[in-house]
Amino acid sequence: xxxxxxxxxxxxxxxxxxxxxxxxxxxxxxxxxxxxxxxxxxxxxxxxxxxxxxxxxxxxxxxxxxxxxxxxxxxxxxxxxxxxxxxxxxxxxxxxxxxxxxxxxxxxxxxxxxxxxxxxxxxxxxxxxxxxxxxxxxxx
Numbered sequence: 001x002x003x004x005x006x007x008x009x010x011x012x013x014x015x016x017x018x019x020x021x022x023x024x025x026x027x028x029x030x031x032x033x034x035x036x037x038x039x040x041x042x043x044x045x046x047x048x049x050x051x052x053x054x055x056x057x058x059x060x061x062x063x064x065x066x067x068x069x070x071x072x073x074x075x076x077x078x079x080x081x082x083x084x085x086x087x088x089x090x091x092x093x094x095x096x097x098x099x100x101x102x103x104x105x106x107x108x109x110x111x112x113x114x115x116x117x118x119x120x121x122x123x124x125x126x127x128x129x130x131x132x133x134x135x136x137x138x139x140x
Contacts, residue, residue: 006064010073013051016124026058075125082129091116091132
C-alpha cells in the first residue's frame with residue numbers, strides 16, 4: 001500500500017510545481033495538459049494549456065496535481081504538507097519562500113519540540129507545516 005497526495009489548483013498547478021521544483025528541490029516526472037488528453041477536442045480553448053495531471057518527486061514522496069475549474073477550487077483547509085528540514089537555516093529559507101504572498105497561520109519560531117516550526121498557506125493555496133525537530137529528550 002502507498003499513500004500519495006493529490007493537489008487541485010485553480011489554474012496555477014504548473015506555476016506551483018515549477019516553484020516547488022526550483023526552490024524545494026522537487027523533480028517533475030510527468031505533465032499532461034487538458035488539450036493533450038485523448039479525445040480532448042471538446043476542451044475549452046482557455047483550458048487546453050491547463051494541467052490535467054502532473055507528477056513530482058519531492059522530499060522522498062510523490063506529489064500529484066491538476067488544475068480544476070476555479071469556481072470549484074478551494075484552498076486546502078484541514079490538511080498540511082509537512083516538510084521536515086535538517087537545519088534552522090534551511091527552515092528559515094523555506095519559510096521565507098513559501099510565506100511570500102501567502103498566509104501565515106503560525107510564524108516560524110522555536111518551540112518545545114522544534115528548533116523551528118511554522119504553519120502557513122502558500123500563494124498557490126497549499127498548506128504547509130515546516131519543522132526542524134529537536135531530538136526527543138533534548139532540551140532547548
